[in-house]
Amino acid sequence: MKTMPELKPKYFLYARKSTEDDDHQIMSIEAQLFELHEYARREIWFEPTPQGKFMLQVAFGQSKYYSDNLVENINRGIRQKVRRGEWLTKAPFGYLNNPKTRNIEPHATESRIVVRAFEEYAKGTHTLGTIADFMADHGIVTRNGTPPAKASVARMFTNRVYLGLTHHKGEHYDGSFAPIVSPILFEAVQKILAKKSRPRVQKVPNHFPFAQFARCGECGSMITAQYATNRFGTTYTYYRCTKKKGVCGQPYVSSSALTAQMKSLLQTVSLPLSEIEVMEKQIDLWEKESISESGSVAQNLKTKLSETKEKLDKLVSIYLDGDIEREIYLARKDLLLRQKAKLEESFKDFGQQRKNWVEPLRRFVLSLREAVELEKGENYFAWRTYFQSIGSNPTLKDKSLSIHWGELFEFMAHTKANFILESVPRACPTARPVTFSDGVSIGGLTGSRTPDSAMRMPRNTTLL
Numbered sequence: 391m392k393t394m395p396e397l398k399p400k401y402f403l404y405a406r407k408s409t410e411d412d413d414h415q416i417m418s419i420e421a422q423l424f425e426l427h428e429y430a431r432r433e434i435w436f437e438p439t440p441q442g443k444f445m446l447q448v449a450f451g452q453s454k455y456y457s458d459n460l461v462e463n464i465n466r467g468i469r470q471k472v473r474r475g476e477w478l479t480k481a482p483f484g485y486l487n488n489p490k491t492r493n494i495e496p497h498a499t500e501s502r503i504v505v506r507a508f509e510e511y512a513k514g515t516h517t518l519g520t521i522a523d524f525m526a527d528h529g530i531v532t533r534n535g536t537p538p539a540k541a542s543v544a545r546m547f548t549n550r551v552y553l554g555l556t557h558h559k560g561e562h563y564d565g566s567f568a569p570i571v572s573p574i575l576f577e578a579v580q581k582i583l584a585k586k587s588r589p590r591v592q593k594v595p596n597h598f599p600f601a602q603f604a605r606c607g608e609c610g611s612m613i614t615a616q617y618a619t620n621r622f623g624t625t626y627t628y629y630r631c632t633k634k635k636g637v638c639g640q641p642y643v644s645s646s647a648l649t650a651q652m653k654s655l656l657q658t659v660s661l662p663l664s665e666i667e668v669m670e671k672q673i674d675l676w677e678k679e680s681i682s683e684s685g686s687v688a689q690n691l692k693t694k695l696s697e698t699k700e701k702l703d704k705l706v707s708i709y710l711d712g713d714i715e716r717e718i719y720l721a722r723k724d725l726l727l728r729q730k731a732k733l734e735e736s737f738k739d740f741g742q743q744r745k746n747w748v749e750p751l752r753r754f755v756l757s758l759r760e761a762v763e764l765e766k767g768e769n770y771f772a773w774r775t776y777f778q779s780i781g782s783n784p785t786l787k788d789k790s791l792s793i794h795w796g797e798l799f800e801f802m803a804h805t806k807a808n809f810i811l812e813s814v815p816r817a818c819p820t821a822r823p824v825t826f827s828d829g830v831s832i833g834g835l836t837g838s839r840t841p842d843s844a845m846r847m848p849r850n851t852t853l854l
Contacts, residue, residue: 472558475566482551483530484570494567501570503528504552508571511547512578518543547579553731560720562727573731598627599770600648603777606631607787609638615645629786643789651791652773653765658803659780659795660761669755677748691737698730754798 405422471478477494481487484504485494507525510516516524518540526537553576554569555562598615605612611632619625627645631638705726709719757780764772777784781793795803 468558472556472563475556475564477551477556477565477567478558482549483546484552485567496568496570500530503530504546504570505575507543508547508552508575508579511582512575514582544583547583550576550727552576553728555727555731562724564727569731573728573735577728577732598629599774600629600645600652603774604784604786604791604793606638606640607785607792608640609633609635611635611638613786631786640787641789643786647789648786648791649770652770652777655777655791655793656761656765656773658806659758659799660765661758661802661806663759663762666755666759666762669758670752673748673752673755691733695730695733695737698726698733702726702730757799758802 405419405426468478471492476492477485477487481494484497484501486497486500487493488495503525506528507521510524511521521543522537522540525531525543531537532539550562551557551565552569552571553573554565554567556565556567557563600613601615602612609631611634613629614632615627615629617625618628628642629645629648630642631640702723705714705719705722708714709716757776760776764776777793780799781795784791784793786792
């Protein structure tokens with residue numbers, strides 16, 4: 391009967407790097423292996439006996455204690471970095487890691503691309519795909535040279551690091567690095583993302599400046615344009631109802647007649663340049679006045695900011711006492727942090743609150759100056775854009791164009807009409823006042839500038 395040979399125990403040597411930086415290595419891998427080989431040659435610390443097994447368990451316990459203690463020290467360091475507001479991992483897009491400060495800072499070019507992407511998406515005319523193409527056009531692509539994925543763009547728009555907040559274990563904390571995006575812009579993007587709005591298809595501009603500008607006053611369909619050629623080969627442009635909502639009896643309007651009405655509308659909302667200059671000087675004086683309420687506004691903002699900080703402290707205390715669930719705690723904390731960021735932004739810019747009423751008035755006066763400049767030229771596309779900015783709901787009915795003005799322009803139109811009425815001599819029996827209602831209509835005595843006979847459709851009509 392053969393006896394089994396006695397098995398000799400096998401030992402394994404384990405060596406690892408203490409850090410990724412070569413300058414901070416305590417011992418290289420080669421040096422560790424040499425020291426372990428020498429130690430194994432000198433020492434026999436384990437034998438397959440009860441005492442040897444006990445000593446092995448002690449050695450394993452010591453190694454486990456060292457490992458757990460190392461984890462605790464690392465977590466303690468992470469908590470300290472979070473308290474200091476430092477970023478813990480690799481810098482996100484738009485930032486870069488600063489090895490000297492052990493923190494992140496805005497990238498010179500990528501941060502500007504992030505701000506541009508936020509501003510473009512806040513307009514509500516983009517999708518995540520078009521923003522990805524926008525970033526690709528600015529050199530931000532994947533490793534394969536393709537635009538960023540839509541999910542990556544969505545994560546960028548919801549990443550609160552751009553507000554100056556750091557993140558650790560599902561919570562956000564105040565960061566010590568500079569924010570890239572303002573809270574107002576960030577919240578505007580969040581609203582667009584929540585609504586999942588889709589942009590309207592941007593059509594290529596054509597050479598019909600007033601097509602799709604107004605609606606039919608009878609059926610509510612859009613007004614379109616078309617060419618018409620008579621038997622002599624002369625081509626004309628006409629505007630008409632699309633009749634997409636059913637039968638409509640509105641006649642065609644020539645391009646020259648509609649252009650004349652648009653010019654008349656420009657004249658109703660324009661003033662002499664001398665009057666506009668007087669208004670601009672007065673606005674400059676108002677803007678230079680001191681803001682008496684600035685002190686109270688600043689104090690109010692400080693009070694609200696202090697109350698928000700107290701709420702944050704109380705919320706943390708309640709959570710530490712176990713009186714609130716973690717999900718509710720995180721949701722309320724996130725809301726308070728965003729509110730705090732808003733108040734800090736408002737406190738920074740409270741000195742400009744005086745412009746809240748000065749700037750709209752200045753824009754109104756600039757619009758009056760723009761009307762004077764547009765009246766001198768024939769840039770009809772600029773006319774269209776101008777009327778869309780100062781009025782709403784343009785309608786075309788019985789060959790007469792009507793538009794609803796804003797409050798300031800409505801007031802100015804009434805004032806100008808009354809001034810013209812008072813300037814007309816009473817002895818003139820043929821003078822008639824210009825009537826202004828919610829929609830300002832410009833036309834002849836019958837509401838038509840073009841005879842009905844001229845509106846008959848000539849031959850060789852070409853539809854759009």
